Amino acid sequence: xxxxxxxxxxxxxxxxxxxxxxxxxxxxxxxxxxxxxxxxxxxxxxxxxxxxxxxxxxxxxxxxxxxxxxxxxxxxxxxxxxxxxxxxxxxxxxxxxxxxxxxxxxxxxxxxxxxxxxxxxxxxxxxxxxxxxxxxxxxxxxxxxxxxx
Numbered sequence: 001x002x003x004x005x006x007x008x009x010x011x012x013x014x015x016x017x018x019x020x021x022x023x024x025x026x027x028x029x030x031x032x033x034x035x036x037x038x039x040x041x042x043x044x045x046x047x048x049x050x051x052x053x054x055x056x057x058x059x060x061x062x063x064x065x066x067x068x069x070x071x072x073x074x075x076x077x078x079x080x081x082x083x084x085x086x087x088x089x090x091x092x093x094x095x096x097x098x099x100x101x102x103x104x105x106x107x108x109x110x111x112x113x114x115x116x117x118x119x120x121x122x123x124x125x126x127x128x129x130x131x132x133x134x135x136x137x138x139x140x141x142x143x144x145x146x147x148x149x
Contacts, residue, residue: 026063027053032086034098039084041131041140043098051086055079066093082149102145116143 025031034047043049053062057076060066066088079085083101088094103109103118110117117123125141132138 022064027058029053032096032098039098039100040133042084042100056085061088061093080149081145081147118146 029050029052031048031050034043034045034049037045054075055077056079057073059073060069060071063069079101081101081104084098085101086096086098088096102116102123108117108119112122115122115125123143123145125143128140128142130137131140
């Protein structure tokens with residue numbers, strides 16, 4: 001009798017732990033691994049971070065496997081310049097992209113001679129210490145967006 005109670009209690013404990021973990025991952029926050037160097041030096045290849053699932057509302061991509069339960073977002077808020085966001089392209093619902101927002105709808109963004117231009121004005125930048133990786137030095141700048149971020 002003791003053996004059956006032990007196995008049953010282990011099963012219940014595992015079941016509830018899985019339900020809680022899946023709920024937290026689906027609706028509160030989710031871990032991500034940085035797969036590429038596109039965000040260097042802010043985020044490096046292999047870095048891990050936890051992302052809030054509710055900052056901009058919920059979509060079908062907020063849940064595991066992106067089930068097509070509904071279209072659009074619920075409880076949505078608008079992101080702002082300077083935010084780091086995780087998103088999926090509509091044509092590819094499997095790949096997560098982690099990027100910083102510098103432009104909003106209707107903005108014109110350009111790279112001219114290594115300088116970011118936003119709506120025909122260069123983004124303010126200040127040279128800071130070089131980024132060094134594998135013995136290579138890369139100039140690094142602190143850029144300030146029009147909203148101060």
